Amino acid sequence: MRLRRTLPALAAAVVLGTTATACASSGSSADASATQELKGQNLTVAAVWSGTEQENFKKVLEAFTEKTGATVSYTSTGDNLSTVVGSKIEGGDPMDVVMVAQPGVIKQFADKGWLAPLSPAVTDAAKKNYAGVWSSLGTVGGTQYGLYFKAADKSTVWYNPTAFQNAGVQPPTTFDDLLRTGRTLSDSGTPAFAVGGQAGWTLTDWFENVYLSQAGPELYDKLTRHEIPWTDPSVIKALTTLGKVFGDQQLVAGGGQGALQTDFPTSVQQVFGAQPKAAMTYEGDFVGGVIAAELKKQIGTDAKVFPFPAVDGGKAPVMGAGDAAVVLKGAKHAEAAQKFVEFLAGPEAAAVWAKAGGFISPNRAVDLSVYPDDTTRQFAKSVIDAGDTFRFDMSDQAPAAFGGTAGQGEWKDLQDFIADPSDVRGAAAKLEADAAKAYKG
C-alpha cells in the first residue's frame, strides 16, 4: 500500500505549501519552567515519514527537546517499517520509539514481544484526551502498547463548487440526497462521480463508508474481524446500495467500466482538472494534496469537501486511519521514551504539527483554532466529533492478501462487482470465499 503512504505525504507537502505562514515560532514557546530533567539522553525515533511530513514531525521533536532537554534523532524507515524495526531489534540496537500505522502491525509487534507497555502516565493521558476507540486500537490483549498521535479522515467527498453552482445543488446530507444531487448534476451535463476504480482501495473505502453508516459500528467491527461472513444480509444490503451508484451510467463518469479504466490521480483530475468530466470524487483527506500539488488548485475555493453522508438513516460515517507511537522493549532510554509518548499524548505536541498543516489530531484537547485552514479544521472536527464511532479502515486491518493487494481479494472482487453491479449475491459469495482463505492463513 505504498500509494496510501505517499499520498498523505503529498497532502502534507501541499497543505503546508499553501499555508506556510507562521510555523517557525511554534515550537519555541516552551514554558520557562521546563525542567530539562532528561538532559543528556539521546532518544531515537523511527517512522515512515519523509519529506514535508518528516520536517513537521521534527518540529514536534524539537519542541520535546526544548521542554525536557533530551535530544531526539529521527530515522525515516521508508516503506519497510517492519523489516527495519525487526533487523534493528535482532541486531540488539532497537530504536526507542517507533510510529506505526496499522493496528495489525502493533499486534504483530506485540505478539513477537517487541513492545513495552505504555506507562500509566501515558494511558491516563490517553483516557483523558482521546475517545476510547483510539486506545483500543493500540491495545493488544488488554495492554495498551500504541498511542495514536496522528489521524486521517477518509469520509470526505470532494466536489467542484462550479459544477455544483451550475447545477444549482447544495452538498447533500443523506445518501439518498446524494443520489438525487448526483442525478441533477448529471442532468446539468456533468456526470456526478469520478471513481478511480483501477486502484482497488478506492472501492474498499467506498464500501467501508456505506457499510459503517448503514450497518453500524458493531457489525463493522465484526466484519473487520471476519466474525460475520461477507454473505451476511448487512453486506448484501451495503453492496446493493453501492450498486445504485456504480450501476448508474449517469452517476459515474463512463459507468462501471469507465471507473475501472480510471486510476486514482486521474479520477481527481477528472473533477478538478481543466475541463471537469465529473462533479465529485470520494476519497480521504489526502485528495487535497493531489488537488493542490498536481492541479495547482486552491483548497476551499476551487475544491470543497462535504462529509460522506449518512446512509439509510444511520449516523454519518467517520472512517479513517492514523499513526501510533509504540515503545520498543529493550529501548536504551525507556524512561525518556515513555516521557516522549506522554508528550505526544498531550495537546502541545499535536498543536505544533497541526499549525504546520497536513495533520489532524485525534486528541480532544487540541484546540481546533490551531489548524491553519477551514478544510483541515473540518476534518479534525469530524474525527473528534465521531468519538467512539470512529472506525479504522477495514481493509487496512484485514490480512494483506484480502484487503491490500492489487488484483486479488477484496480489491479484485469489488472491481468485478462494479463491472457488473447486478450480481450482488455472486459478489458477496466471492468476497466471502477470498476472505475465508485469507483470514485462515
Add this chain to the structure above:
Amino acid sequence: MSLRSPRRGQASGGALRRHRGLALLLVLPALLLLGALVVYPIGYSVARSLFDASGHRFVGLDNYGAAFTDHATLTAARNNAIWVAVAPALVTAVGLVFAVLTEKVRWATAFKLLVFMPMAISFLAAGIIFRTVYDADPHRGVLNAAAVAVHDTFDDQPSYPGARPRPGVGLDRVGSGDVTAPAATHVVLLPLVGVQPDTLPAGARTARRPDAGDGVSGTVFLDFVPGGGGHPGQLGPGKQGLPGIEVQLRDGGRTIATTTTADDGTFRFAAAPSATTTLVLPAADFAAPYRGVDWLGPALVTPAIIGAYIWIWAGFAMVIIAGGLANLPRETIEAARIDGAGEWQIFRRITVPQLAPVLGVVFITMVINVMKIFDLVYIIAPGPVQQDAGVLALRLYLVSFGGGNDQGLGSALSVLLLLLVVPVMLLNVRRFRGSRA
C-alpha cells in the same frame, strides 16, 4: 575415455587416483557454484512446497491440491498455454519474414538495427511504453487515438453526445438509442438533459413554443436552467433550444417526413397529428463519443501483451534467422530459379526447409522464454485485469511475496513451472546432441 579403461587402471592405479583427484579439484568450483545456485534452491523449493504458509507445519501435497483448484492459478495456467501456443510461433514467423525481406532491401542494416532496437530496452521500460500505447483514453493511448481518428473520419460526430430525454415526461428511449414521443397533438415538447450548457452551438437561442398551425410542430430543448430552477419538462426562461437535431415523423416503421430543428429548437411537419404517428430523434445525434477499443480489458489483455512481446523479440529472431540465411547454399536457390520456380515457391520449398534447424533454435528459445514470462504481464495489465492476464510466474510471485505471503503455495507453483519447462529443456539438449553428431 581413457580414465575408464580397466587395463590402464590396473596398470597405474596411483596415476589414476591422481588424475581423478585433479579432475575433481578442477571441477569443484563449478560444482559448488551449481550446487549452491541451482541444485540447492530447487531442492529447497521442493521441500518448502510441502509446508504451509508459515513454514512450520507439514501439509504434504496440499499446496499442489490448492494450486489445481485455485481459480486464479488455473487462469494463469490457461494463459501460459495461450502464450506458448501463440507467441513463439508468431515471433519466429515475424522474424523469418523480416529476415527474408531485409535480404532484398537496400537499407538492410538500418532496417535490422531498427527492428533489433527494442531488444536494447529493458522489459520494464517496454512494459511502461505499451501500458501507455494501450491506454483506453484516446488522449493518452496512441492505439485508441488512431482508432478514434479513423472512426471519426468515416462517422459523423454526434452533435449532442450523452444527451438523453428528461425522465418522467412521456419521452421514450428505445433500445437503439432513438428518442421517441407520440405525435398525437399539435405541439410536442421534447425536453432533453445531460448537455453542458456551455457546449451548445453558438447560434442556440432560448427555446420557445412553436407558432400554432395545422401540422405537428414542437420544440427540442435543453431542459435545464444553469444554476437550477424551472419546472422539469416545461419551457421557461433560461432553457435553450437545441438546434440542428434531426427529427423524423414515423407512421409505424415508415418514415413520413424528416426535418431539422431551428436555432430556438422548433420544428414543424405539415402532416396532421394522429394516434399512429411518432416523432423520432435518431440516436446518431446523441451517441456517446466513440472511445476506441478497450485493449487492456479482460478480453484483449493477453493478446495485447503478446503484441508487446513480439515487438521486443522479433528483432532477436530476425538477427538469428538472417545469420542462418546468410549461410544457406545459394546453388539450390539458383537451381530452383532456373527451373522456373517463383519467389513464393522458393521461399516455401527451398528457404524454409533449409532454415529449419535455425528456426527450431529460435522457436525453442522462445518457448522457454515465454514459459517464464512475468515482467510484461506484471507491468502492462492494470489491477482489475491482473488476474485475467495472469501467468504462472506472476502468480508464483504474487502468491509468495505480493500480499499472499504463502511461500509454500508459491514453491509448489515454482515446482510445477519447472516440471513444465523440463520437457522443452530435454528437447533442446537432444537437439544440441543431434546437431553435434
